[in-house]
Each structure stands twice: as structure tokens, then as C-alpha cells.
Amino acid sequence: MSALLEKLSGYRATRLIDPFENFVGPLYEIGEKLARRYAFVVDERHVNMRGVIHGGMLMTLADMTMGQAAWDACDHADVVTLNMQSQFIRGARLGEIVEVQPVLTRRTRSIIFLRGDFMVGDEIIFSCASLWKILGQD
């Protein structure tokens, strides 16, 4: 457990607004806007019967972290998810830390393209590519 805390040193808790995100959180972050890295600790709530993180939790984590980056990329305008493509490469187990640094692929006037490789240590466990709509922009 001390190794876990050591790994999270420097991280701060992300301010979560959505009830569902608070229900599955916390989420941690480090670094400045648009170069921010997120960390998530897999606990008993997030796993299936085999002790492996649920695919739905990984996609929720993707929606949370890409959503934070999308929000940062459009100066906190309202954004909604349009599409999420997910690849489940390996599992993450109870007690492991999943980290991601969202990558802004492109931002147009109304659409944001974001992707992310989710890591446990040096291994990619999950990968996503997502599209976001900036509301009120044609």
C-alpha cells in the first residue's frame, strides 16, 4: 500500500461534478491544463468476480478523463460525448493504478478529437479514441 501512495505523490484529487463520477471516483490529476495526467485506483467496487476491472468502468474512466481534456480544450464550454471507440488490451487488477494522459488530436470549431492510452506501469491496458461536440457551435 505504501508503494501505491508513493506512486500518487504529487497528484491531487480532481474536482468531480457529475453524480456518477463521484459514485465511482475518486480521480487524481497532476500537471497543467492540456498536459494533464490522470490516475485512478482500482478498488473493490470496480472489479468483476475475477478481480479484474469491469470494461464499463474503463469506458467510464475514459469518458471522465477525455471529458476533462475536452472541457479544457474549449475553455470550459459545454461538451458532450459523440462517440467512444475502445480497445480492451489487458485487464487491470484490484489495487492497481491506471494512468492516462489524454492527447488532443484535433479541435475544429464544433468537434474535439481526443485519444488516450491507459497504462498500468509500463503496459497499455486500454486504449480509446473519442469525439466530442462543443454545444452551441454549428
Place this chain on the structure above:
Amino acid sequence: MVNRPAGIPEDAEIASTGGFNKYVGPLYRLKDLEDGAVKRFAFAAAEQHMNGAGTVHGGMLMTFLDTSMSRTSRLISGANGTATVSLTCDFVAPAKLGDVIESRVCVTRRTRTIVFLSCELVCGERVLMVGSGVWKISGAEE
């Protein structure tokens, strides 16, 4: 008979028996359509499922879609375990508090090791999300 939320049939069976599904649930299995070709599941959107804008969080919709499709992959393959390899979700329309959200899963193809599935989430006849994905049957040869 166990109490069901409004809009969930009394005879619907609980599909969330443990782990993350139970934590975010209850999720229910509904009767098949079209002689078993369409598998159906449902949940009632509650406070903990929402986002700050007052609609159901995308993570919850994707979780419900994944659970519906994963369960279907096991039902049609007879395998004890299957794993999601790839899943694509389109967010077509929002859902709100109290909505009963239903999934309808169809099998596109099943091989010895792989299941291809598609799924729609609907509220009434309104489509909320469409998904397609690939499942690996555990224990089948690589």
C-alpha cells in the same frame, strides 16, 4: 415477488449479481424478442447515474451496453467466460432521471473463438446509443 422500479416488468430477472454491475445496478434481463434472436436488458436511471447536466452519464450507458453485450456473448456461445476486446459507442440522444433504458442485442456472427455483436439502447422507441463490438471466448484456442 420482488419490487421492481416503475417500468421494469415484475418477472424481469436480476442480471447484476456481483461486482461493478451490482454496484451500479440493479440491471435486469427482459424476455427475448424474435424467438431469441434479440436479447434484452433494462435499468431505471437513478440519481447516482446522472451527470451535472441532468442527463444519464455516458459511462453508465456504456457500462450497461457492455454488460448487455457481454452477457449475450456468453448466452449464445455457452462459454463460462468471454472478454470484450473492442467496443464502439455512438451517443445518439440523452436519457433523463427515471427513464427506463432498454438494451436490444443482436448477434452479427459467431466463430469458434470470437463473437460479433451489435446493440441499441432505447427509451420507448427513442434510440439513445448504438454500439458494436467484438468478444473473445475465453478458453477457446488463441
